[in-house]
Amino acid sequence: MFIALREIRRSIGxxxxxxxxxxxxxVLLLFxxxxxxxxxxxxxxxxxxxxxxxxxxxxRARRNPAASFLPPGTGPTIAAVDGVGRTSEVGRLxxxxxxxxxxxxxxxxxxxxxxxxxxxxRRATASGxxxxxxxxxxxxxxxxxxxxxxxxxxxxxxxxxxxxxxxSPTFYVPFDDYAAMVxxxxxxxxxxxxxxxxxxxxxxxxxxxxxxxxxxxxxGSVEGVEALDRDRAVSELPGVGQVTQSFNILYLLLFIxxxxxxxxxxxxxxxxxxxxxxxxRAIGAGRRDVVAPVLYQVLxxxxxxSLLGTAVAxxxxxxxxxxxxxxxxxxxxxxxxxxxxxxxxLASIGAVRRVLAIDPIEATTAGTV
Amino acid sequence: xxxxxxxxxxxxxxxxxxxxxxxAGVSKIYGRDEQQVTALDEVDLTVASDEMVVLIGPxxxxxxxxxxxxxxxxxxxxxxxxxxxxxxxxxxxxKLSAFRRDRIGFVFQSxxxxxxxxxxxxxxxxxxxxxxxxxxxxxxxxxxxxxxxxLADRSKNLPxxxxxxxxxxxxxxxxLMNDPDxxxxxxxxxxxxxKLGQQVMELLxxxxxxxxxxxxxxxxxxxxxxxxxxTVEIVDGALQ
Numbered sequence: 001m002f003i004a005l006r007e008i009r010r011s012i013g014x015x016x017x018x019x020x021x022x023x024x025x026x027v028l029l030l031f032x033x034x035x036x037x038x039x040x041x042x043x044x045x046x047x048x049x050x051x052x053x054x055x056x057x058x059x060r061a062r063r064n065p066a067a068s069f070l071p072p073g074t075g076p077t078i079a080a081v082d083g084v085g086r087t088s089e090v091g092r093l094x095x096x097x098x099x100x101x102x103x104x105x106x107x108x109x110x111x112x113x114x115x116x117x118x119x120x121x122r123r124a125t126a127s128g129x130x131x132x133x134x135x136x137x138x139x140x141x142x143x144x145x146x147x148x149x150x151x152x153x154x155x156x157x158x159x160x161x162x163x164x165x166x167x168s169p170t171f172y173v174p175f176d177d178y179a180a181m182v183x184x185x186x187x188x189x190x191x192x193x194x195x196x197x198x199x200x201x202x203x204x205x206x207x208x209x210x211x212x213x214x215x216x217x218x219x220g221s222v223e224g225v226e227a228l229d230r231d232r233a234v235s236e237l238p239g240v241g242q243v244t245q246s247f248n249i250l251y252l253l254l255f256i257x258x259x260x261x262x263x264x265x266x267x268x269x270x271x272x273x274x275x276x277x278x279x280x281r282a283i284g285a286g287r288r289d290v291v292a293p294v295l296y297q298v299l300x301x302x303x304x305x306s307l308l309g310t311a312v313a314x315x316x317x318x319x320x321x322x323x324x325x326x327x328x329x330x331x332x333x334x335x336x337x338x339x340x341x342x343x344x345x346l347a348s349i350g351a352v353r354r355v356l357a358i359d360p361i362e363a364t365t366a367g368t369v
Numbered sequence: 370x371x372x373x374x375x376x377x378x379x380x381x382x383x384x385x386x387x388x389x390x391x392x393a394g395v396s397k398i399y400g401r402d403e404q405q406v407t408a409l410d411e412v413d414l415t416v417a418s419d420e421m422v423v424l425i426g427p428x429x430x431x432x433x434x435x436x437x438x439x440x441x442x443x444x445x446x447x448x449x450x451x452x453x454x455x456x457x458x459x460x461x462x463x464k465l466s467a468f469r470r471d472r473i474g475f476v477f478q479s480x481x482x483x484x485x486x487x488x489x490x491x492x493x494x495x496x497x498x499x500x501x502x503x504x505x506x507x508x509x510x511x512x513x514x515x516x517x518x519x520l521a522d523r524s525k526n527l528p529x530x531x532x533x534x535x536x537x538x539x540x541x542x543x544x545l546m547n548d549p550d551x552x553x554x555x556x557x558x559x560x561x562x563x564k565l566g567q568q569v570m571e572l573l574x575x576x577x578x579x580x581x582x583x584x585x586x587x588x589x590x591x592x593x594x595x596x597x598x599x600t601v602e603i604v605d606g607a608l609q
Contacts, residue, residue, distance in 0.1 A: 002497045003486070010485040010527070276483040282442060283543070284470020285498045286463060360466075361442050363477050364433050364555060 003280075004293035007273075008300065015297070018265050019305045022258060022340075026309025027316065029254045029336060034317050034326035036247035042167035043243065044234045045133065046105070049163045051116040052088070052202025053211040056218055056227040063228060063236040065092060065165065069197045070225065075108070077222050078201045083214045085206035088113030091178045092199040094166065095185065097149035103165045104149055106178020113202035114163070114172040121158030124173055130154040131172040133163035141169060150181035203227070258302075258340055263347035266298060270351040277355055282363035290355050294348055302344035306337040387453060389551045389583030390416040390439055395448030397434050397606075408434040410606040412448070416551070419581040421574065423597030425588060431606040432587045433555060439585065440473050440553045441465045453550050470498050474544030474552040474582075476573075478559055481540040482528040488539045489515060489524040495546045514542040518572060534565035541573055545580065552577060552584040558593060570596050 008015045041048070047055065047065070056078050061068035075089040088109035095102060107113045110125045115133060121143045124130050130147070134140040141147070145156045154171060164170040179196040186194045205214045211229040218227035228236060235241070270277070277290050314328050321327070397409040408431045416422050426432050437443040438450060441457050450457045452472055460468055469475075482491050492511040493503050501507075515524045518538040528536055537557060544552050557573060558566030574596045577584045586593060594600050602609040 002490075002503055003494055006490055007485045273485075276485070279477070279481065279483060280494070280498075281466070282469070282477070283475050283495060283498075284466055284468075284473070284547075286466045286470075288500075289498045360469075361437060363475070364437050364442065 001293075001296055004296035004300070007293065008297060014265075014269075015301060018261070019301050019308065021261055022302055022305025023308035023312065025254055025258050025261070026306050026336075026340065027313045029251060029258075030310060030313035030328060030333060031316060032247060032250050032254075033332055033336065034313070034328055036243070037329060037332070038326040039167065040240060040243055041162050042164050043240050044237055045162040046103075046165035046170055047230065047237060048234045049116050049160070050113070050202060050230060051204070052113055052230065053205050054203040054215045054218065054227050054229055055233045056201040056203060056215075056222070056225050058200075059219075059224055059226040061226070062238075063226065063233065064238050065200060066094070068092075068199045070200065072195070072198075074222065074225060075198055075201050078203060078218055078225065078227075081214075081218050081221055083206050083209040083217055084203055085209070086112055086204040088202045089175065089198045090200050090202055091175060091182070091197060092165070093150070093178060093181055093185070094168070095150050095181065097171075098147045101168050102147075102149065103168045103170045104178055104181060105165070105170060105172045106175040106181075107172060107202075108175040110174055112204065115160035116163075117160065118158045119161045121156070124157055127174055127177055128153060128155055129157045129174070130177075131158040131160055132156050133160040133170045133172070147171070151184040152177050152180050255339070255343060259343045259347040262298065262302060262344050263350055266294060266348050266351035267354065270294065270354045274358070277358050278360060278362045281358050281360035287356055290358070291352050294351050294355060295345060298344045298348045299341060302341050303337075306340050310337065386418045388415045388451075389418045389420070389453060390414065390585070391449070391451040392435075392439065393449045393451075395438060395445045395450055397431075397438055397443065398446045407606050409438065409445070412603075412606070412608055414439075414601065414608060416583045416585060418550070418583055419578075420598045421577055421584045421586065421596065423586045423588060423594050423600045424603060425591075425594065425600060426603035428589075430603045432603055434606075435603060436553050436555055436585060436587050439551070440475060441469050467499055470495065471547060472550045474547070474549035476537070476540045476544050476552070476554040476557055478556040482536055482543075484528050487525050487527055488520055488531065488535075488542075491528070491539055492543050492546045495543060510546065511542070514545060515539075517576065518542050532565075533560050534569055537561065537569050538572060541569075541576060545576060545582075548580075549582060552582055554584060554586045556588055556590075557586065558588065558590045563592070566590065567592065 057063060057065065057068040058070050075087060078084060079087045088107050090113045091106035093104045095104065105114065110123050114131060118131065132141045141156050143156050143159060147154050149171065154173060179191045182196050183191045183194050188194045203214065203218070205211045215227040215229045218225060280290055310333055317326050317328060392412050392414040395409055395412040396407065399406045399408055412435060424432050424435065434443065438445050455468065483494065486494055489511050492514060493507055496503050496507040512524065515521050518541060520535060520538055523531060523535060531539065554573065557569055561569060570593055586597060
């Protein structure tokens with residue numbers, strides 16, 4: 001530690017530059033992760049945080065909630081399947097309200113089929129009430145706000161975090177209000193004049209029944225239905241895989257750049273101080289004595305760079321909260337820093353190998369034979 | 370400066386105590402077959418525990434090779450090398466490093482100080498090897514050595530801020546930092562002018578003799594010969 005710290009102190013410029021480079025890459029990495037997390041959650045939150053353990057779509061919808069319309073009478077059929085504990089018929093409608101594109105989700109059971117937990121307020125149980133989950137990329141709604149959607153005035157009585165569909169503000173309303181909106185959109189004067197579609201059925205498994213098995217049972221026993229357990233419903237949402245894959249490629253590139261930058265820096269440093277390392281070995285330093293400073297320095301540079309990068313990313317995301325609505329996820333941040341430290345150590349393998357290859361006899365080679 | 374009379378003489382024991390260094394029938398051969406070069410040829414040399422031996426010889430005669438074999442930097446091809454009671458042939462590579470750290474002091478010709486450590490830190494670094502700690506005793510020891518070497522006011526200087534003679538004195542201090550049994554010095558005056566060379570050798574002689582440590586000084590410089598208890602000449606790898 002003594003030698004490692006003294007070297008950093010005497011070469012503060014070059015170590016500061018590398019730390020700055022690592023910090024910059026960490027800023028990019030954490031910023032992308034936060035934005036990607038918000039974007040992905042905006043796509044998946046409505047399903048991911050749904051109280052339904054199984055979602056039963058039309059088998060023609062290709063697991064896309066926006067394309068799912070169940071045949072009439074499907075809800076009671078599903079409810080009668082062995083192993084089903086509770087169901088709620090769900091209708092989905094995309095429309096404009098309050099100058100924004102919004103999604104309205106109608107629930108036949110106000111207590112089931114919507115967000116599993118509310119952040120504030122209560123469930124929408126009466127006509128004209130709504131629970132809203134704001135998209136992270138839009139202006140938020142608060143309890144008491146009123147919005148008119150397809151001729152129905154809604155008052156926000158509760159809010160839920162991360163329960164939006166299609167990266168849009170999502171209003172969870174009683175099924176009757178949803179039906180009224182469908183009728184209004186269809187130009188009908190009464191709900192009775194239109195067939196109000198049920199998009200999917202949210203299902204809770206009976207006690208002791210595995211949701212994965214129940215999904216398979218429903219798919220096999222109810223015609224025209226493809227039921228998915230919640231985790232699979234999330235992963236099968238259209239666009240999620242592509243978005244995740246695109247960001248994963250970005251992460252991979254950034255991790256590779258951090259590794260290369262760190263590895264090359266320490267390799268160059270090792271070459272530059274070869275004579276000092278030779279001297280150390282000649283006067284009795286063991287291999288551990290010359291390798292340990294390299295590893296200390298790698299951990300110090302990557303660790304400090306990560307902390308600086310995290311601080312800057314946190315400040316940037318805070319400043320851009322109105323634009324991106326993203327924050328640093330502590331777990332992801334800690335995992336990322338841990339992974340970077342491991343990569344830093346792996347990146348130093350080249351430098352360590354070079355240090356280990358030093359022959360102390362070189363200390364005398366400038367002299368006579 | 371009063372120094373013992375020195376002259377080229379056969380390598381013989383100089384003390385009845387356990388010798389600091391015993392080399393018996395030591396050969397060092399580089400390369401194989403037709404490429405073979407014999408750098409040391411059946412060398413027998415004993416250095417008493419408080420003796421200062423000057424090793425002279427023409428370029429390529431094997432002086433530095435003898436020094437590196439004696440200092441556990443290089444293994445002999447054949448023969449026995451003992452430093453104090455320890456047969457170096459019995460030590461593995463890892464133990465050789467620890468042995469050099471604890472029992473041998475080196476002053477090299479060219480590679481001598483770590484540029485990013487101050488004079489004091491160059492001495493202290495030795496104490497950290499092998500999991501050691503730089504405690505108060507180590508700091509006091511470094512300060513005492515630098516003071517004796519006339520470098521107390523230079524202890525915080527980096528090597529780049531020191532003159533050639535000062536650098537050489539710091540290297541001597543580092544060689545003595547761990548109280549070695551044997552100090553090996555390679556061409557200590559080669560990079561110094563005659564006045565500085567004289568000063569460094571006087572200092573080296575004083576420090577070595579004060580501590581009762583054995584030393585081998587390899588040199589081309591005839592003025593250095595006067596500082597040794599005896600002088601040994603090597604030609605074509607064989608002691609004369």
